[in-house]
Amino acid sequence: MTTLIKIAIRNLTRYRRRSLLTASLIAIGVIAVVVFEAASGAFTGLMIGQMTDAMLGHLQVHRRGYVASIDNLPLTMMLTPDEVAVVEQTLRAQPGVESYSRRLKFGAMFSNYTETTALRLNGVYPEDEWRTLPLLASRIKQGAATLQKGQIIIPDLLANGMGVKIGDTVVVIATNRDGSVNAAQLVVSGVLANVTGPSGRDGYVHIEDATTLLRMDAPEISEVAVRLKDFDQLDQVAGAVRAALQQAKVAGQIGETEVHTWEGLSPFYNVSVLINILALSATLGLVAIVLVSVMNVMLMSVYERVKEIGTIAAMGTMPRTILGMFVIEGLSLGVLGILIGDAVAAAAILLISAIGPTFNFGRETGLVLSPQVDVGRMLIVSAVVLLVAVIGTVQPAFKASRMEPVEALRRG
Amino acid sequence: MSLIVADGLTKTYTKGAVSVEALKDLTFTIDRASFVSFIGPSGSGKTTLLNLIGALDRPTTGRLLVSDTDVRTLDRRAAAAFRGHTIGFIFQEFNLMPVLTAYENVEYPLLLVQRVPAPERKQRVLALLDAVGVADQQNKYPDQLSGGQKQRIAVARALVTNPQLVLADEPTANLDHANAALVMSTMRRMRDSLKTTFVFSTHDPRVMAEAEIVFRLEDGRLVSRDDTGVAA
Numbered sequence: 001m002t003t004l005i006k007i008a009i010r011n012l013t014r015y016r017r018r019s020l021l022t023a024s025l026i027a028i029g030v031i032a033v034v035v036f037e038a039a040s041g042a043f044t045g046l047m048i049g050q051m052t053d054a055m056l057g058h059l060q061v062h063r064r065g066y067v068a069s070i071d072n073l074p075l076t077m078m079l080t081p082d083e084v085a086v087v088e089q090t091l092r093a094q095p096g097v098e099s100y101s102r103r104l105k106f107g108a109m110f111s112n113y114t115e116t117t118a119l120r121l122n123g124v125y126p127e128d129e130w131r132t133l134p135l136l137a138s139r140i141k142q143g144a145a146t147l148q149k150g151q152i153i154i155p156d157l158l159a160n161g162m163g164v165k166i167g168d169t170v171v172v173i174a175t176n177r178d179g180s181v182n183a184a185q186l187v188v189s190g191v192l193a194n195v196t197g198p199s200g201r202d203g204y205v206h207i208e209d210a211t212t213l214l215r216m217d218a219p220e221i222s223e224v225a226v227r228l229k230d231f232d233q234l235d236q237v238a239g240a241v242r243a244a245l246q247q248a249k250v251a252g253q254i255g256e257t258e259v260h261t262w263e264g265l266s267p268f269y270n271v272s273v274l275i276n277i278l279a280l281s282a283t284l285g286l287v288a289i290v291l292v293s294v295m296n297v298m299l300m301s302v303y304e305r306v307k308e309i310g311t312i313a314a315m316g317t318m319p320r321t322i323l324g325m326f327v328i329e330g331l332s333l334g335v336l337g338i339l340i341g342d343a344v345a346a347a348a349i350l351l352i353s354a355i356g357p358t359f360n361f362g363r364e365t366g367l368v369l370s371p372q373v374d375v376g377r378m379l380i381v382s383a384v385v386l387l388v389a390v391i392g393t394v395q396p397a398f399k400a401s402r403m404e405p406v407e408a409l410r411r412g
Numbered sequence: 413m414s415l416i417v418a419d420g421l422t423k424t425y426t427k428g429a430v431s432v433e434a435l436k437d438l439t440f441t442i443d444r445a446s447f448v449s450f451i452g453p454s455g456s457g458k459t460t461l462l463n464l465i466g467a468l469d470r471p472t473t474g475r476l477l478v479s480d481t482d483v484r485t486l487d488r489r490a491a492a493a494f495r496g497h498t499i500g501f502i503f504q505e506f507n508l509m510p511v512l513t514a515y516e517n518v519e520y521p522l523l524l525v526q527r528v529p530a531p532e533r534k535q536r537v538l539a540l541l542d543a544v545g546v547a548d549q550q551n552k553y554p555d556q557l558s559g560g561q562k563q564r565i566a567v568a569r570a571l572v573t574n575p576q577l578v579l580a581d582e583p584t585a586n587l588d589h590a591n592a593a594l595v596m597s598t599m600r601r602m603r604d605s606l607k608t609t610f611v612f613s614t615h616d617p618r619v620m621a622e623a624e625i626v627f628r629l630e631d632g633r634l635v636s637r638d639d640t641g642v643a644a
Contacts, residue, residue: 003523003524004524007511010511010512014510014511307505308509308510310507311501311503311507312520312524314468314495314501315496315521315525316493316495316496316499316525317496317524317525318489318492318493319488319489406463406468409503
């Protein structure tokens with residue numbers, strides 16, 4: 001094997017310019033894929049973090065059908081206090097759950113006494129909400145990052161559009177499930193930047209104020225947002241919660257519920273899927289580059305060395321040894337391209353991370369792109385390149401191993 | 413005791429409707445430790461015959477025994493194994509591997525064909541390089557060597573596996589007179605010391621004179637056998 005590797009490397013150096021050109025082509029492909037994956041991964045990771053840590057949570061529990069009607073914020077599809085207790089018990093039993101926040105979501109009219117507009121309100125237990133959404137505090141651009149009874153946090157759209165400031169008293173009017181209209185006076189304690197864009201109309205009130213406003217005897221819950229200890233365990237935990245709630249339903253403890261991960265709740269998931277498809281396309285492009293370039297260079301190599309092949313075959317070299325000789329040569333070419341590509345890609349990623357380019361998304365400005373060197377991902381890309389290099393070499397190598405020595409000596 | 417026995421040997425090449433009879437009904441024997449030359453004009457069938465004896469090609473009809481092995485019965489792998497253990501080859505254009513040094517070229521068949529252990533390999537390679545007079549060139553690559561040096565390294569490579577038979581197709585065709593004489597004397601000396609049978613083709617009269625037995629081929633037929641060199 002050592003001899004075959006030595007011969008392969010010497011043959012690559014024998015055609016130095018061609019080998020370097022092919023290795024460079026492979027390296028450029030590796031760099032493009034690794035850097036793109038790192039940058040797009042950093043971008044999607046950042047955006048998913050913004051969505052989940054400042055707004056959605058990692059997963060949510062609702063009564064079945066609620067999400068399909070979420071635009072209307074229906075008060076007829078709530079989880080009752082008894083059902084909420086079952087949900088809480090279920091979540092507390094899951095070791096992967098870090099925290100959860102119960103929300104009473106409803107539509108309301110917002111008035112500053114001169115103007116009135118529509119608003120979507122979340123009645124929450126502030127401590128639970130803050131724990132479940134660790135980036136929520138950073139979204140509060142004015143006022144305190146807390147919420148007391150009698151206070152309201154309003155979206156900056158309303159603050160700017162209606163000239164409402166911290167400390168102003170406003171009126172919130174809501175219709176409850178029975179059709180009764182009620183109003184409450186609240187003090188603006190914070191202004192909330194919106195994650196998703198300028199059209200955000202979501203505000204926060206204390207859940208006890210929401211319960212009073214909607215004339216509920218005890219708070220009913222529209223959704224329970226859940227934060228996990230490990231985001232990578234999302235599907236497993238969601239599955240376990242789903243199964244536990246199904247068992248509770250069978251036991252008659254709770255009605256039909258539904259568990260959605262952030263992917264089913266945010267349109268950004270489609271963007272992240274698109275980015276993943278682009279990354280896959282880049283990988284397929286890399287595969288094509290490696291396949292064509294390695295096959296091309298190895299075919300040339302075989303045609304140029306027909307006499308050598310005939311000579312070693314005449315000396316009694318077995319076909320499998322000749323096959324191995326050329327496969328190792330193609331593999332070495334792939335390894336060279338990978339080493340150059342991975343090294344340059346890692347350096348480029350570290351450089352981008354050190355520079356920390358910023359970008360805006362929606363109303364979020366100054367988001368810092370900080371790609372990381374993902375060794376596991378680089379190993380996968382490298383393995384794909386090696387595999388494709390071998391595939392690209394097999395046909396020329398097989399051709400070489402099947403040459404009749406007498407023909408090869410005659411042609412050479 | 414004959415090393416090579418050919419009986420009614422023919423070789424016909426067919427391409428489409430056209431058939432060319434390259435060898436016609438050859439019958440001869442060659443004893444062990446002989447120094448034999450096949451001579452004749454271009455196209456007389458010398459190379460074709462050497463290819464058959466070397467198990468690189470198969471006769472169309474007739475019987476060909478080399479070291480008691482019927483070469484017609486060998487499949488691809490068996491023929492390769494047979495060549496690797498029984499026959500050494502010397503080519504007109506030396507055919508050294510350009511990426512290997514002189515030492516590595518001689519070592520190649522021991523390493524990748526016969527899988528000889530390293531210590532024995534080294535001893536045999538150095539002994540052969542010394543015997544053919546190029547030990548001081550062992551670390552040079554073929555493109556750093558003269559034609560005569562290359563061919564002597566090719567002789568060492570052919571002999572390093574201790575073959576019973578060495579086939580040399582026009583071994584001096586690309587050499588000047590002095591180098592041709594040196595290579596021939598080297599081959600003869602190796603035959604004397606190792607008792608290896610040498611069979612070579614040539615149309616160089618000076619080389620013919622070195623052979624002990626000269627077979628003359630014309631138009632695919634064996635027209636004469638001259639054993640005068642043996643007595644000489």
